[in-house]
Amino acid sequence: MAPIISVTGLSKKYDGGFEALKNLSLDIETGEIIALLGPNGAGKTTLISAICGLVSITAGSVKVGGFDIVDDYRNSRRLVGLVPQEVVLEPFETVINTVSFSRGLFGYPANPALIEQILRKLSLWEKRNSPIKELSGGMKRRVLIAKALSHEPKILFLDEPTAGVDVELRKDMWRVVEELKRDGVTIVLTTHYIEEAEAIADRVAVISAGTILLVEEKETLMKQMGEKQMKIYLQSELHTIPDSLSGFGVSLSSDGLSLLYQYDINADRTGITSLLTALSSAGIVLKDVETSQSSLEDIFVSLVKAQNS
Numbered sequence: 001m002a003p004i005i006s007v008t009g010l011s012k013k014y015d016g017g018f019e020a021l022k023n024l025s026l027d028i029e030t031g032e033i034i035a036l037l038g039p040n041g042a043g044k045t046t047l048i049s050a051i052c053g054l055v056s057i058t059a060g061s062v063k064v065g066g067f068d069i070v071d072d073y074r075n076s077r078r079l080v081g082l083v084p085q086e087v088v089l090e091p092f093e094t095v096i097n098t099v100s101f102s103r104g105l106f107g108y109p110a111n112p113a114l115i116e117q118i119l120r121k122l123s124l125w126e127k128r129n130s131p132i133k134e135l136s137g138g139m140k141r142r143v144l145i146a147k148a149l150s151h152e153p154k155i156l157f158l159d160e161p162t163a164g165v166d167v168e169l170r171k172d173m174w175r176v177v178e179e180l181k182r183d184g185v186t187i188v189l190t191t192h193y194i195e196e197a198e199a200i201a202d203r204v205a206v207i208s209a210g211t212i213l214l215v216e217e218k219e220t221l222m223k224q225m226g227e228k229q230m231k232i233y234l235q236s237e238l239h240t241i242p243d244s245l246s247g248f249g250v251s252l253s254s255d256g257l258s259l260l261y262q263y264d265i266n267a268d269r270t271g272i273t274s275l276l277t278a279l280s281s282a283g284i285v286l287k288d289v290e291t292s293q294s295s296l297e298d299i300f301v302s303l304v305k306a307q308n309s
Contacts, residue, residue: 002066003027003028003029003030004028004029004030004064004065004079004154004155004186005026005027005028005051005062005063005064005155005186005188006027006028006062006063007024007025007026007027007047007051007060007061007062008025008060008061008062009023009024009025009059009060009061010023010024010025010047010050010057010059010060010061010062011023011024011057011058011059011060012043012046012050012055012056012057012058012210013058019210020043020046020210021043021046021047021050021057021210022209022210022211023059023060023211024043024047024060024207024210024211024212025060025212026047026205026212026215028155028186028188029186030154030184030186031181031184031185031186032181032186032187032202032203033177033181033186033187033188033189033200033201033202033203034187034188034189034201034202034203034204034205035189035190035191035196035197035200035201035203035204035205035218036048036188036189036190036205036207037190037191037194037197037204037205037206037207037300038190038206038207038208039208042207042208042209042210043207043209043210043211044159044190044207045085045159045190046210047207048082048157048159048188048190050062050069051064051069051080051157052077052080052082052157053069053070053073053076053077054082057070063076064076064077064079064080064155065079065154065155067079077106078106078151078153079153079154079155080153080154080155080156080157081148081149081150081151081153081155081156081157082148082156082157082159083141083144083145083148083156083157083158083159083161084144084159085159085160087137087140087141087144089132089140089143089144090132091131091132091133092131092132092133093131093132094128094129094130094131094132095119095124095127095128095129095130095132095135095143095146096115096119096128096129098132098143098147099115099118099119099143099146099147099150100112100115100150102147102148102150102151103115103150103151105151106150106151108151108152114150114152115150118146118149118150119146121176121179122142122145122146122172122176123142123172124139124142124143124146127139138169139169141161141162141169141173142169142173145158145161145173145176149180153185154184154185154186155185155186155187155188156180156185156186156187156188157188157189158177158187158188158189158190158191159189159190160190160191161173161189161191162191162196170196174196174199174200177189177200178200189201194300197218198218201218202217202218203215203216203217203218204216204218204221206300221299228262228263228264228291228292229260229261229262229263229291229292230260230261230262230263230272230289230290230291231258231259231260231261231289231290231291231292232250232258232259232260232261232279232286232288232289233257233258233286233287233288233289233290234256234257234258234259234284234285234286234287235285235286235287236285237255237256237257238252238256238257238259238284239256240252241259242282242284244278244281244282245259245275245278245279245282248261248271248274248275248278249261249262250275261275
C-alpha cells in the first residue's frame with residue numbers, strides 16, 4: 001500500500017537565507033501514529049506547514065493521499081486537519097458556531113449530528129453555547145482539535161497539542177487520539193513531552209537542523225539503541241574500584257555504596273556473569289541489584305548531540 005504522505009527531497013529556504021528544511025524525505029503510513037521529535041528550531045513546524053500547504057516549498061515534492069500539494073492543493077488539503085501550536089480563535093463566537101464554520105470552509109454541507117459527536121468526544125458539548133473567551137486554555141485547545149476534525153480528515157496533525165494543558169486534560173486528549181487511530185485516522189504529532197511519544201507513537205522520526213536523523217519503529221528503536229544499566233548496591237562502603245574490575249568499565253557512586261555498569265542488551269555476552277564473579281572474588285558483598293533501560297528521551301538527546309558534535 002502506498003504511504004498516505006510521501007515527502008521527497010523537501011527543502012525550504014527563506015528570503016534571509018535560512019534553510020529550515022534540507023533535502024528531507026519521509027513516508028508516513030496510513031493509520032499510524034508517528035511522532036516528530038526535535039529541539040526548538042529543528043524544522044518540525046515548518047515540515048508540518050509545508051505538508052499542509054501553508055508555506056511554499058523551495059524544492060522537492062509532497063503528496064498527500066496521492067495528491068500533489070502544489071498541483072492538486074484542494075484535494076490534498078481536504079484530507080488534512082491541523083491543530084496548530086498557537087491558540088487563535090474568535091473570542092466572542094460560541095464553541096459550536098466556531099466548529100461548524102470551520103467545516104463550511106472546506107465546502108462541506110452542515111452536519112449537526114457530526115459536530116455534536118465531535119464535541120461530545122472532546123467533552124465540549126456542555127460548553128457548546130459558551131463564548132470562546134470564557135473557556136480555559138485547555139478547553140480552547142480542545143476547540144482547535146474539534147475544528148481540525150470538523151471536515152472528517154484522514155490525517156490529523158498535532159503541533160505541540162498539549163502545551164499548557166493540565167495533566168487531566170492531556171490524558172483525555174491522548175485517549176481521543178487513540179480513538180481516532182482506531183477509526184483509521186493517521187496521526188502526526190510533534191511534542192516536547194517525549195514520554196507521550198514513547199507511550200502512544202508507533203514510529204518516531206528525529207529531526208534536527210532541518211534534517212531527518214532517524215525514522216524507526218518505536219519498539220525497534222528502543223531495542224536497537226537503548227542501553228541498559230545495572231546498579232549494584234553494596235553491603236559496605238567501597239573507597240576505590242579494585243584493579244580486577246577495571247576492565248568492566250564500572251563507575252563508583254560518590255557515597256561509595258553502589259557501582260554502575262552499562263551494557264548492550266543485544267550483545268551475545270552482556271558481561272554480567274563475569275562481573276558478578278569478579279565482585280565475589282574481590283570480596284565485595286552485594287546488597288541489591290537494580291536494572292533500567294535508556295528511555296526514548298535518552299536516545300533522542302544522544303542522537304542530536306552526535307549530530308551537533
